Amino acid sequence: MKRMILMAALVAGPALAQDDMVFDDSIVGQCVQAAADAGAAEACIGKAADDCMTRNPGGESTYGMNFCIGQEAAVWDGLLNAEYQRVMASDKEIDAQTKADGYGAPELAPALKAMQRAWIAYRDTTCTYEASQWGGGTGAGPAYAGCMMRLTAMQTLYLRDTGPF
């Protein structure tokens, strides 16, 4: 029985810790909204993860960092998706108008799609490169997660600055 309890505790440990950890998913959105320009918005990157690492016991352990950074990365990923859809919808409208007007301008929507596809490969290889610099060390996990969060946020802010406003 004692052994079973011990085993159960070992198995449940990380799951419990994750359930207990608090992440405020309103920080990123509020910070970006309040930012006056792209430079100020860049300062929002990492704020929610920092808050999570500070307010949770064990938040600064490798496990805690992975959790907190992963949570913030997920928030940015949602924002990025929304920005991409917004710009894509606008690009398609402009392309249709350009075609109707008879201009021979290169289309915007396929260029945006190609860029986003190239960005995904760029993001993954950048973060693999950054993680590789930790060798096999425990820092590689948080380094990869932090890189994904940073690049996803940067791409969100780049698309956010792309018209229409």
Add this chain to the structure above:
Amino acid sequence: MNIRLFIALGLIAGPVWAAEDTPEELRAACFEMSAMMGQLAPCAGEAAQVCLEAKTGSANKGASAAVMAECFAPEAEWWDQKATAEYERVLADFQKMNAADQSEAVKAFHAAWLTYRDAKCDVAIAGFGLGAGSNLPVIICRMNESAEHAVYLSVRGK
């Protein structure tokens, strides 16, 4: 002194004095300052601005897209070469250390970056229309992206 010669010398000396540094020196200083700060300082394109002032008397007025392209193209080229040089330096360092994982990682990263840069800069020109007269937005986009990549490699490649 002959007044005409004086004016002529003044005119010639003017921009040289204002610029003081050659475009090469301005760009190298920008790269070094950025590497020290750990991120691209807002100085990419400075040499192109000096070039515009020399051509038009003002960096912000009266320059046609063609003249701007003449000034920005050499700077975009310089940063492109800097990015390549930094990549080759980083790769050579990893290879010297027999760091196979890092070597492969930086190769894949640099190749993906190049594809991404060109795709991103295509977005800059899309919608402008054929015969818009200049690919200036592409030139400036490539300059900025290459500068950022060169500085990134110099900071993260040590």
